[in-house]
Amino acid sequence: QVQLVESGGGLVQAGGSVRLSCLASGRTFSSYNMGWFRQAPGKERGFVAAITWSGDSTDYAGSVKGRFTISRDNAKNTVYLQMNSLKPEDTAVYYCAASFRSYGLDTYRYPYWGQGTQVTVSS
Helix, strand or coil: CEEEEEECCEEEECCCCEEEEEEEEECCHHHCEEEEEEECCCCCCEEEEEECCCCCCEEECCCCCCCEEEEEEHHHCEEEEEECCCCHHHCEEEEEEEECCCCCCCHHHCCEECCCEEEEEEC
8 A cells, every 4th residue: 555645736826837746655656657636626636647657658638738747756755746837727636646557547547645735826
């Protein structure tokens, strides 16, 4: 099992940048595929980005491609989400998720979740 703790959220102006971090503990972090998801008020939790256990492959939601970058440092048990050119519609609670076997865009593929961190983008 793995425990996940997100950090780095906050209030930022439109056009600004934020880097989220997700620190993992428990079983070997380097064996897990990782994902970032977000949930805005009144909306379902949706996919943002994912990275394979090795870091060799990444995927992004169309709405964030070219603005967000997911990366990982297995030596630090941490996955990051660098968010640039932020827009008010990026406002949401951002969640980190982990999966030992599955990889992809669907929430059901990830059995382990963090508590989330709020990102608010003001216009």
